Amino acid sequence: MVEELDPRKKQILQAIIQEHIISASPIGSKTLAKKYNLDVSPATIRNEMADLEDLGYLEQPHTSAGRVPSDKGYRYYVDQLVSREKNEVPGVIENIENLYQDLQDVQDIISGMAKMLSNMTHYTAMVSEPKSQVSRLKKVEIMQLADNSLLLVLVTDTGMVNNKIINLDQSLSARKISYLNRFLSEKLENKLLANLDTNYLKEVEKELMARLDLSVDLFKQFYNEFEGAFEPGGVKVYLGGTSYILEQPEFNDLEKVKKMLRLLDQEEMLNKIINSMSGSDLEIKIGQENEVEDIKNCSLVVATYYISNRAVGKIGVIGPTRMEYPRVISSVDVISDILGKLISKASG
Amino acid sequence: MVEELDPRKKQILQAIIQEHIISASPIGSKTLAKKYNLDVSPATIRNEMADLEDLGYLEQPHTSAGRVPSDKGYRYYVDQLVSREKNEVPGVIENIENLYQDLQDVQDIISGMAKMLSNMTHYTAMVSEPKSQVSRLKKVEIMQLADNSLLLVLVTDTGMVNNKIINLDQSLSARKISYLNRFLSEKLENKLLANLDTNYLKEVEKELMARLDLSVDLFKQFYNEFEGAFEPGGVKVYLGGTSYILEQPEFNDLEKVKKMLRLLDQEEMLNKIINSMSGSDLEIKIGQENEVEDIKNCSLVVATYYISNRAVGKIGVIGPTRMEYPRVISSVDVISDILGKLISKASG
DNA sequence: TTTTAGCACTCAATTAAGGAGAGTGCTAAC
DNA sequence: GTTAGCACTCTCCTTAATTGAGTGCTAAAA
Structure with missing residues (x-):
């Protein structure tokens, strides 16, 4: 199902997604030609865009609008076009660790990290408590x-x-x-x-x-x-930065906000969401890939955190499918590491 | 400052407030004459309404709109026109107590009661932990x-x-x-x-x-x-039914919702709000009477709850000034009683 | 003196119409 | 294979017209 795209198509897909992540609106061929020097004319780009739409990577809100990435487009972007290398700014980790090292209480650490992650990403963060099944x-x-x-x-x-x-x-x-x-x-x-x-x-x-x-x-x-x-599945889920979802233009409709906030109020739902993630170190679910109906227009970036090499809990971010994946991925990565370390230290 | 209003003015003020609580929009003289059989013509009602506006009990959003109660109007309503008698439906208290009697953990009881209160009133409930200063x-x-x-x-x-x-x-x-x-x-x-x-x-x-x-x-x-x-003031505040505020038409503006949710995210603010209430058994703050800037368009109904006759914490409701005071007052009353009883029982 | 009917007036909210603008798809030339 | 040109489409914004609920005032009725 994952075709190999020729380099120019890749380039155009990436450009559209990056531009869309910034502007939150459909992207036209002209904008693309202007902002990204692709060395081809808008007309050529248009042809490529039509191709990409046929392949399912792009969507058109209406006939005379630009293109918007589809879930499949984001999936390709995340899998093929985003570097997963850890590109930490040196010192950041140490700074955060120092900032929180006074916290001895695991609950405090967890909610602190939830806040930290939401501040870093400007999306809503969720962290599950250490799973008890693997604890002694x-x-x-x-x-x-x-x-x-x-x-x-x-x-x-x-x-x-x-x-x-x-x-x-x-x-x-x-x-x-x-x-x-x-x-x-x-x-x-x-x-x-x-x-x-x-x-x-x-x-x-x-x-x-x-x-x-x-x-x-x-x-x-x-x-x-x-x-x-x-009991498994009954673990507490900590939220941070709930109000960030309000900043997103895709939630400028009150009905959608209501739905979302009601969802986040229900702990069982959060449990279901966070537990539906596989056990892999970093998993991303995009739009329709989510099982829970109400977040099929959202994406999740969730990492597993470890305490003395045991996978014990999950930490992640929920936001619109139009998410700044590269930044979010590295933030979640870093914070999950730190969370594990802090808890390990606190629980001696 | 509190004039004695003649019976008809009282009646009209009460009618306007009750109608406004239901409809959330300005009330005109015709509606009033139709729905409440006041035995006078709309013209007479208009005269009375103009008087009530001069006295400060009503406000007019714009020249050709109906009247809306002012904070002063609500204050008069709450003080003079709402019966404070406990009109409990018999059995309700027992039912709730039974429902929650299994809970042994004080934190569980508190958050359970916060949820219960918000479900009963359809506003956001807040409960402060038992104050430690008076605890042993x-x-x-x-x-x-x-x-x-x-x-x-x-x-x-x-x-x-x-x-x-x-x-x-x-x-x-x-x-x-x-x-x-x-x-x-x-x-x-x-x-x-x-x-x-x-x-x-x-x-x-x-x-x-x-x-x-x-x-x-x-x-x-x-x-x-x-x-x-x-430490005093550092007690935890539990919230219930945060998303209920979204149901209120006065929050159909995204900006207002954002402000409110951001406020409720800050625990210090909740502390400030709930601690600014006097120690009386049941206190109501209406709109401008609130000290915290961001809730000057809200009302609070807060009761003190007791554990073995010591005032230890507060439980209340926050909603728009256009609040269903009678129902809220009795709900807060009942739940604060139950909360005290449940904690007393659980902490032996 | 109080109440009421009548009427002109006001203002928000809704609907309708007319651009403006961004973008497309297609065709024909390069 | 690429590009310029052009007609066409559709949303969004602005402006104008209409509607309707409600008022304040005046003068007559009770």
């Missing part, structure tokens, strides 16, 4: 708050901290709590969360019951916390 | 995650849980940690957070240093957590 439980601890109220704290090796207050119908002695802590530490710590499924927990429960006289209630709440906090 | 520290605990990495957990009696990972340049023995925990418990627990200021913490530090050989670094990070998490 580093620490589990129960502490007593009041007579029949406990605080359960769970810490993963990716630095995520979850806590939940558990109210019991009975009170536990300090001895029982300390026993419970030792027991749970031994049974649960340093295990992959993916392995701490219902089956395993049932086993642990049975064993515990045999040794200690406890209410079933405690363990039920215990399950809930595990399921709720760590 | 219920539990402070340090636990070891790795050799030189600790987790500090702070729990207030209002159920707020804060945690922070602290990376040290030295490692602490289990004995030292357990000593530290006993010491901090004794010195800090059950104290009002307002009293745990820099002075007091310095004292504690001095005493601790005398007894235990510790790096200064630990205490520095300790301070930060206290200041960051619990």
Whole structure:
């Protein structure tokens, strides 16, 4: 399906896309001939443009308008015409890292990076929390708050901290709590969360019951916390720069803005979107390639970030298909690296 | 400044406001005569309307348009014409409470209530976290995650849980940690957070240093957590139903939407807004009465919520001055009650 | 004195019409 | 294969005309 285009067609396609990204409006042959010295006349360019339209790389909003890139055109552009080399400005990474190195809290780092990415790209950024399935439980601890109220704290090796207050119908002695802590530490710590499924927990429960006289209630709440906090697909998604989409001319229609903002309000949707991306290091979905109906006029550039070599989460940008791909790609690239490093450092 | 209006003027003002709340456009004398049986002719109504305009309760967008309520008009309406009696539909409170009673986490409760309130009113809801200044520290605990990495957990009696990972340049023995925990418990627990200021913490530090050989670094990070998490005005503000403002005809201008969304993106601003409200149980700020420039065309209805009889936070709604005050007032009233109850229950 | 009918007047919003401009496709010449 | 020329198309902008809701004022009626 991906024809090899002759050099001049490539050149013209690239020029049209670049120009369109700047102007957000259809591009005519004359503009092209003037701004990009292609050494051919507008008429020739017109012929080439007609060819490119036949091949599906360009579209014409109406008979007497210029051409606009199609999704296929962008796809070709991104795959063939954009260099993916890391062309970082030296020092930028270090600067950002220094800027954020004081942050110890993983949630703070994530939302900080979401903001940073949206500021850099001027599109809306989204970051998913480290996936728990590939994390290990580093620490589990129960502490007593009041007579029949406990605080359960769970810490993963990716630095995520979850806590939940558990109210019991009975009170536990300090001895029982300390026993419970030792027991749970031994049974649960340093295990992959993916392995701490219902089956395993049932086993642990049975064993515990045999040794200690406890209410079933405690363990039920215990399950809930595990399921709720760590279930796949249920991870939190952080947004940054929501209002940037308003700057885009393709959203100068209130109806479209509404649709978009309503979408971004729904966490399940964000989850669906970000989880529909493959696991590859950097993936780009253009317009119709997206599965979610409401963003079929948007593009996504999403990278996977790593904590100690494990793919744990995704960070990316959502904007109109007419996106500044080269800039966005390198920004997402850089920030995903930094995010991984910062979290690794913070979670020791 | 608040004149006593004769009954007919009252009636007409109320009718205009009610009609305007529905239609969002200027109201003419004919409409009024038709829809509300005032038993007088449009001409008479016109005279009254001219009077009400002279008194400042109404405004005229342009010479040949109907009248629109002024801020002063809304103020009169809210103060004199809206009944503040609680007219709850019986059972609603119980239903909501049941719906959310499973939630144990205070943050979940708050954001759940923000969503609920925005769904009920169809405006944007904002809720501030329980103020820490009037809370007591219920539990402070340090636990070891790795050799030189600790987790500090702070729990207030209002159920707020804060945690922070602290990376040290030295490692602490289990004995030292357990000593530290006993010491901090004794010195800090059950104290009002307002009293745990820099002075007091310095004292504690001095005493601790005398007894235990510790790096200064630990205490520095300790301070930060206290200041960051619990400083007044720095509390988190939860939003619900941001996209509802888009439904309002007064925001059918993209520029206005942008301004508003940018405002709601800034947490400091939300803090400023919600903290500028008096401490009264239910306060309403209409248009120009607001201090923050960008919301001088908005109204706020904000209630204080209580946990065990202490005023701890605020919950409210922001929308256009043309707001359905009666419905909003009772919704905010009800939800603030429920919020307080739910948190009280969850934090035991 | 208050209320009402009548009427001229005002102003925003909608519709219609007339360019202006940008761009195309085609043809014929280079 | 490339280019100049030209008729044609379609959107966008501006201007003008029309509509319609609503007012303020005056003078008569209650």
